[in-house]
Amino acid sequence: MQVFYNNKGGQKMLDQTFYQKADEIIAFYGKKPASLIPIMQDIQGVYRYLPGELLTYVAGQIGITEAKAFSVATFYENFSFEPKGKYIIKVCDGTACHVRKSAPILEAFQKELGLSAKKHTTDDMLFTVETVSCLGACGLAPTVMVNEDVHPKMTPEKAIDLIRELRGDQHD
Structure with a gap:
């Protein structure tokens, strides 16, 4: 591109x-x-x-x-004028996920990827991290979605493992 x-x-x-x-x-x-x-x-x-x-x-x-x-x-919220990474990570911050500690998960993704509340996409265009209001998987909270894959019962440790796993799988 x-x-x-x-x-x-x-x-x-x-x-x-x-x-x-x-x-x-x-x-x-x-x-x-x-x-x-x-x-x-x-x-x-x-x-x-x-x-x-x-x-x-x-x-x-x-x-x-x-x-x-x-x-x-x-x-429509799903349209973006900003380029996004290959892996779009959506961290749910709906009530169920928030109560079950989704904030530390978001912080773990941001820290591991060098992102912040103002910078959502890595310079290599590999990762974009966003928060969403609800992923509709409240029983599996806290939940994260990477592209179309749901990752239930997420923890900050699992978040870092997920990033490392995705980095190892960079082929298209």
Whole structure:
């Protein structure tokens, strides 16, 4: 994935392959306003985030305003304009998980990965750590999710072991 910087204040310009991929996805769903959400989901599925410049392009291609596209993207919590790591770690902080000590688990992930409340993704783009309101697995609290895999009854020690295991499994 290549991202270029222009000489106008360092703004990002996307590589042409981003637009080619967007064109493939748009062709699959059709150039119509109703295709916006599935197109955004597929783009985010490919790049692990939704590049704003690409969303503007998609809006023009399917015949909606840029404002409409961005309002939809910002309404839904699962869309992100920030690049995310290969492994997206979601630490539940819902009532059941919080009461069962999810905060020290979050702190263990952050400390092990050099992250903080302001920095969520590692520089190598391998890990992103987020908190979520609920993962719907309250009986297994405290719960963590890595991409699509649920990790129940998490502890700070298990969190560090999980990071080390994932680091060892870096193949795509």
